[in-house]
Amino acid sequence: MTAHPFLDGTVKPLFIDGQWRPARSGDSFESIDPSTGHVLTRVARGDAADIDDAVAAARRAFDSEWQSWKPFDRQALMLDVAAAIDRRFEDLARLESMDMGAPLARTLSFRRWIQQTFRYYAAQALSIRGDVLSNSAPGDYLSYSLKLPLGVVGAIIPWNGPLITQLWSICPVLATGCTLVLKPAEEAPLSTLMMAEILHEAGVPKGVINVVPGPGPTAGAALAAHRDVDKIAFTGSTLTGRKIIEASATNMKRVAVELGGKSPDIVFADADLELAARGAAMACFNNSGQVCYAGTRLFVERSIYADFVEKVAEVGRSLKVGPSLDPQTQLGPLASSMQLEKVTGYFDIARADGARIVSGGERLGGDLADGFFVSPTVLADVDNSMRVAREEIFGPVIAAIPFDSEAEVVAMANDTTYGLGSGIWTQNLGRAHRVARSLRAGMTWTNCYAVTDPGVTMTGARQSGYGVKGGPWHLDEYLLNKTVWMNIAGE
Structure with missing residues (x-):
């Protein structure tokens, strides 16, 4: 086995509310190096109970002082995170290669893309704005819109490139002021857990980013159906995407799904x-x-x-x-x-x-x-x-x-x-x-x-899903467009 500083011989725990903790069940699963078929480490197996804990932590963080952070503060945090990732990037890329099998030359090439992504969304944090809306209502009214963070986001990402796909949720969450429960695939959870460590050490408040690896039928299903999750973002198969959409009906949460393709x-x-x-x-x-x-x-x-x-x-x-x-x-x-x-x-x-x-x-x-x-x-x-x-x-x-x-x-x-x-x-x-x-x-x-490029929109059609990633419209999927009416008549 090739040594890596993140693999210390212990079971890798879940990351909830700014703390590392075992799964409530005490269960774990093997993370396999696909180049050798050998076990890299064991990872705590999250299930519905752990998802409940993570969502509760995300809700507390959303309702706390995180909402008082100004756009400038969130931008500064994202730039600090980008610098922290860059300092540990070689280890992060190497862990991704060991865990899911992508050649090291490929994962190392992501350095610029990751830095672009954090910096693009950091800039977007300062660009969130509403509009003054003309109206023809009898009387004298001012109508305008506000764009406010949507709330708790649940993200389920696939095993074919977690180092990249996790950023499509982490970055808009940090830019808008939402909070996140992130479920990586069992086949490749390690770079997402290491990313949580980097985010926490760079100053992301506890509960803002939570990571719960676990099976789709238990942890993933619980996240998709959770009544205190305001949005679900899923990347994976079309069959599972349909189940995610059905589960979202419990509280009519927003859904974005990037599904299969035969391009x-x-x-x-x-x-x-x-x-x-x-x-x-x-x-x-x-x-x-x-x-x-x-x-x-x-x-x-x-x-x-x-x-x-x-x-x-x-x-x-x-x-x-x-x-x-x-x-x-x-x-x-x-x-x-x-x-x-x-x-x-x-x-x-x-x-x-x-x-x-x-x-x-x-x-x-x-x-x-x-x-x-x-x-x-x-x-x-x-x-x-x-x-x-x-x-x-x-x-x-x-x-x-x-x-x-x-x-x-x-x-x-x-x-x-x-x-x-x-x-x-x-x-x-x-x-x-x-x-x-x-x-x-x-x-x-x-x-x-x-x-x-993070500044250019990616989207699908038909059974490849809906919703966007990247570009100027991505943040809108993490924002509530709230309308305000004010009677400004003198009498």
Whole structure:
């Protein structure tokens, strides 16, 4: 086992009301290194009783002096937190790689993005404002709006990138004056627990940020249904998202859900094919395919289909798959044995449905046999009706589908229940704009893929969810827009 200062050999406790504490049940679970299959540590297993404690702590903090903090004070706190994270960033990135399997080169690259995110939302803290609203009511009335913190927020984040996804709740909570109960996934809770430690040591008041790892059916369900939670933010599968939405009806809490995807990535014959081949490959293979908006359905114009698919496969073959802490690794393992079983199961499904495996299509053995590794995979001769083209695999598996015309590919791209990401590769400016407008997805990249920035909105459509992350409208989801009427008549 590789040593890490956060892993001291003890069970990692829950973080509630500014204190570390065991689960009420006394139960814990193993955190597994997916590169080796070995146990990293044990983590306290939170359940409904612990969620109750965390929500109560968040409510007390919301009703306390936290509400007296001015926007300048919250901004200053966020900048202090950003500096504290930066001082311990290498350890934080390394812990994320050990816990969920992302290559260290990838997690270390998040340093700038995390600093951007905290600083962007710190600036937003000073920009919250209401409006004076014109009215035509008989008499003499002043009407205006105030934007006030919504209250207690519950956030449930996935295992495929907690170092990043936790910030989509932590930062708007700190910027607006809300409080937070955060439930990380059992598969990768460690970077979120370490983040709680950093936030607390940087001066975030007790109860403002609480972290309760635990199973979705118990801890997650309790958080989603809790009557004293004012908003729930969920990132994960569409099936679980539906359950979250149903549970939110207990008190009509606000809900934002980012769910699954089966995103189309479209390559026209006039594209820069070298750029497109690398871009299309990494649109899926990045993070070993464990990205909700990954470009997993690759549509290629028929005149270039065979050659281009081979180019993409060659990119996959050239990538170094290996342990997450190896500095040369470009693709790490899948995050869990369960995910490994799911992804490799699709190789047999693809063969049975008539798809051809151009590259990959196997679990990796040898020195990697103990970990959860699969090779980057390209499937050809895929029809848009096949299961590998319909279902979210969440692994490094590209389904390549030929097309003949712009109208045909738009129709096929939109023939899905999802609507998260999409990509277009072409040098025809008019076509790029037409297709981008026609794709039923919350995000479209042209001649690039998966470029993100905290100041630019991310959103989904259809069964990929609703609500926004990032950009100028994100804070509105954490604010109550309150209207005030004043009779200002002289008599």
